[in-house]
Each structure stands twice: as structure tokens, then as C-alpha cells.
Amino acid sequence: MAAQTPIIHSKARLREITAQWRGSGDAIALVPTMGALHEGHLALVRTARQRAARVIVSIFVNPAQFAPHEDFGRYPRTLEADAEKLSEEQVDLIYAPAAEEMYPAGYATRVVPDAGPALGLESDARPHFFGGVATVVSKLFLQVRPDLAVFGEKDWQQLQVVRQMVRDLDIDIDIVAGHTVREADGLALSSRNAYLSPEHRAAVPALHRALSEAASLIGGGAPMGATLVRARQAVERAGFSVDYLEGRHAESLTPIEGPHHGPVRLLVAARIGGTRLIDNVPVPSDAH
């Protein structure tokens, strides 16, 4: 049995431990999460492990990135099971602050990305979202002061927003991306998949199928506009209501108007039976 990974809740204790590690010359990697951990998160942990002597996983369901009507209250919280999985991965430390530790009474500052990759897509459906993410990620970066931090490509727009933020704020932390881990039928692993009823679970592979078929058609030279309209119809036929299904320049996430150059990413967000799923895929590059 692996040794239990210590769980700490206070930033003061976090500072003591990380100062010691830094003093011994150990590189520190941070994997920020909201818990309810699955193989996608564990893949990020393994990436972190390969790159740093010390790995910290933060577990914090961040109220600042949820709107009042969203699922903050029912978001799965499974700290004990998460700690077991992270112990198996020999994670050095779990940092699980309470909301009051992150946002004490009188808290008054937000980091709000208001241009660049934060524009559109998730921001249209969740206008508060990237302000909440950028605020908590910058706080975690300042609390942990890691050498690198690992984020999943499943949240592609979030990854680009974080990259933009570290460039804009001169934050000296390497942002490393981890590939999306999927079920055998293509569904991207996500903590929110636990909300799906068996009936909806059977329907959801259509989302990734439609997206990857569209990507290979566009990669083969099919027109983007008409192909995305057909992909959207296929997703709707499977029972989803689509928030967006778009092609964007992969890193800047600017919209594609007319002939395009450089990598393109297709991104989708869609709701089924009260569960909101997101996914994204690259367009194969021989299209350019």
C-alpha cells in the first residue's frame, strides 16, 4: 500500500512546506483541480511527476467560477476517495483550502481576462467563468509558487486563457498541457459525467463523434461553415441542446473568417438532461 499523501487546508502550512522544498532545490509542479478525480486528472499528475521532484494537487471547488444558477451546490465532493487515488500516484501534497481560506471576509480583488482567448465560447454561456478561474488560478500560483502547472486540453479555452494570463502578468511558471483522456466510446472524462442518466450516457458519444468527423472532413478540404452546421444538427439529433460548436484559431481562439492559416481547433459545449458537456479536437493540419 502506498503511503498516504498529506492533506493540508491552510496557506500558512503550504508556505512552510514549499519553502522547505524550494530550499532543498526541488522543483515543484502544481495540478489545480476541483476534485472528484478521474483518470484525466491522474494523467495530469503523471505528467507533473515526470517534470518535477515535488507534485502538489489542489482540490478546491471554486465558488467564484459558478453563477448562482449553476451546479456549485451539487458538484461532487469526494475528498477521501481523491486522496486515495493521489496517494497511489505518490503525490507529495494535497492542498484543499476551505472557501474562507481563499476568500476571507472582506475579500475584494478579481483577475478578469477581458480580451483575447477569453472572448466568446464559454464566456457567452458563463460570463463570470474566466474571471473566477483567473482569480483562483493566480491565487493558487502565488500561494504555491510552483515551477510549472499542468492543465488539461479538455478545457481548451481555459488552457489558452491561463497561458495568456501568465504572459500578461509576467508570471514565471511553465504551463504544461495534458491530452484529453477519453472513454473507449470517445466521451471525454469529466467529473460532471457522473450527472448523466444511463439513457443520456448512451446518447453522449454522438458529441465527440460529430466533432471528430467534422474535423476530418474539414481537414480533407470540406467547407468549414456547412460542415459545422451538419455537425451541430447531428449533435441536436442525439438529444443535445448546443451552446456553441465552432472552429477557431487554435491558440488565439479568434474566429475564423475566410481562408485560414495555422492550426484550427473545433470546440463544442452542449447540454443534455441538465448536464453540460464540453469537448474540442484539432483539425488535421494537412488542411493548411
Ligand SMILES: Nc1ncnc2c1ncn2[C@@H]1O[C@H](COP(=O)(O)OP(=O)(O)OP(=O)(O)O)[C@@H](O)[C@H]1O
Ligand atoms: N478528460 C480529461 N483529460 C485530461 N485532463 C482533464 C480531463 N478532464 C479534466 N481535465 C483537467 O483537469 C483539471 C481539473 O479539472 P476539473 O477538476 O474541473 O475536472 P473536470 O473533470 O473537467 O470537471 P468538470 O466536470 O467540472 O469540468 C483541468 O485542467 C482539466 O482540464
Ligand SMILES: CC(C)(CO)[C@@H](O)C(=O)[O-]
Ligand atoms: C483550473 C480550475 C481548477 C480552477 O478552479 C478549474 O477551472 C478546473 O478544474 O478546470
Ligand code: BAL
Ligand atoms: N473544468 C472546468 C471547471 C468548471 O467547469 O467550472
